[in-house]
Amino acid sequence: MSIKNVCILGGTGFVGRHIVARLAEREISVRILTRHPERHRDLKILPQVELITGDAHDPAHLNSFVAGADAVINLVGILNEKGRDGSGFRRAHTELTEKALAAAAERGVRRFVQMSALGADMSDPPSHYLRTKGAAEQAVFAATAFPVTVFRPSVIFGPEDSFLNRFADLLRIAPFMPLARAEARFSPVYVGDVADHFVNCLNDPSTFGKGFELCGPRVYTLADLVRYTARLTRRRRAVLPLPEWAGKLQAFVFEFVPGKPLSRDNLASLSVDSVCSGETLPCPTLLEAIAPNYLGQLGHQARMQRLRMGQRE
Ligand SMILES: NC(=O)c1ccc[n+]([C@@H]2O[C@H](COP(=O)([O-])OP(=O)(O)OC[C@H]3O[C@@H](n4cnc5c(N)ncnc54)[C@H](OP(=O)(O)O)[C@@H]3O)[C@@H](O)[C@H]2O)c1
Numbered sequence: 001m002s003i004k005n006v007c008i009l010g011g012t013g014f015v016g017r018h019i020v021a022r023l024a025e026r027e028i029s030v031r032i033l034t035r036h037p038e039r040h041r042d043l044k045i046l047p048q049v050e051l052i053t054g055d056a057h058d059p060a061h062l063n064s065f066v067a068g069a070d071a072v073i074n075l076v077g078i079l080n081e082k083g084r085d086g087s088g089f090r091r092a093h094t095e096l097t098e099k100a101l102a103a104a105a106e107r108g109v110r111r112f113v114q115m116s117a118l119g120a121d122m123s124d125p126p127s128h129y130l131r132t133k134g135a136a137e138q139a140v141f142a143a144t145a146f147p148v149t150v151f152r153p154s155v156i157f158g159p160e161d162s163f164l165n166r167f168a169d170l171l172r173i174a175p176f177m178p179l180a181r182a183e184a185r186f187s188p189v190y191v192g193d194v195a196d197h198f199v200n201c202l203n204d205p206s207t208f209g210k211g212f213e214l215c216g217p218r219v220y221t222l223a224d225l226v227r228y229t230a231r232l233t234r235r236r237r238a239v240l241p242l243p244e245w246a247g248k249l250q251a252f253v254f255e256f257v258p259g260k261p262l263s264r265d266n267l268a269s270l271s272v273d274s275v276c277s278g279e280t281l282p283c284p285t286l287l288e289a290i291a292p293n294y295l296g297q298l299g300h301q302a303r304m305q306r307l308r309m310g311q312r313e
Pocket residue numbers: 009010011012013014015016033034035036056057075076077078092115116117118152153154155156157162163
């Protein structure tokens with residue numbers, strides 16, 4: 001199978017941009033559907049990349065978007081929904097995936113690759129986030145029109161991540177860091193390794209019909225990761241692990257803070273460790289090899305330079 005052009009849903013995001021860059025490097029044409037083309041004008045600079053404005057939930061838009069594509073990659077995902085009943089997660093994860101699968105089948109697409117999350121395939125996932133990702137996976141594996149592959153990463157790190165950078169922002173303003181589920185375990189995986197697997201799998205029959213977990217080389221607790229971020233950003237902050245009831249209270253309060261730094265659904269996701277236990281692919285890049293470049297002194301200087309040049313953080 002030779003994949004020459006790829007349509008990406010969610011291609012404007014943190015992970016998507018790394019996948020797009022790698023596809024463009026291999027001279028594969030890329031079409032990205034976005035709701036906000038004005039925010040992602042920089043992507044148009046890449047040769048062979050086309051940014052299409054549209055609503056991924058509209059079957060007509062989806063149908064014309066995937067027409068002529070060899071492969072579809074679906075990366076759409078949200079960490080928070082507007083309400084609290086799971087319908088926002090269901091719409092963004094499960095329903096959108098079902099619509100993308102239907103459009104891809106109708107338009108004769110030959111390959112489908114889905115972004116899921118570690119824990120989504122467990123028997124009774126504890127959060128709406130994981131449950132709806134799991135239901136999306138089931139829809140993908142039920143597809144018969146093309147070979148499919150599913151990836152389930154642990155938390156993903158890299159210069160524009162919303163995990164370590166979020167803690168760096170909180171550490172800047174908070175005098176100390178009260179932390180819910182401080183002992184939850186993660187195996188952070190580098191965005192470049194994740195992007196490599198998405199691109200490499202496209203033409204690789206050994207990945208057809210399979211789901212792969214993606215984990216970095218080491219396991220850390222949440223408290224370890226926050227302390228490490230504090231060290232890199234030179235903030236002397238005590239990390240205070242919260243008991244269960246206080247974590248729930250914190251998540252409840254944070255749901256009303258702009259940007260929802262933590263929700264009760266996030267907290268429920270944290271009740272299962274984000275570490276690999278199934279079939280994996282190698283993701284060798286160490287957190288310690290990359291994070292100092294964007295959180296440490298070098299990263300600070302680069303951020304300051306971008307600010308001086310009037311660019312958005
Ligand atoms: N980052 C992690 O640590 C991590 C870990 C495990 C799994 N994942 C999964 O990896 C995927 C990508 O994550 P990311 O960190 O790159 O996310 P991100 O930066 O937030 O990007 C999300 C993308 O999805 C699109 N999107 C969001 N909501 C949408 C909606 N309702 N309808 C249509 N498009 C929508 C956005 O497109 P526009 O705004 O341009 O339309 C954006 O391109 C997600 O599925 C996420 O669940 C991420």
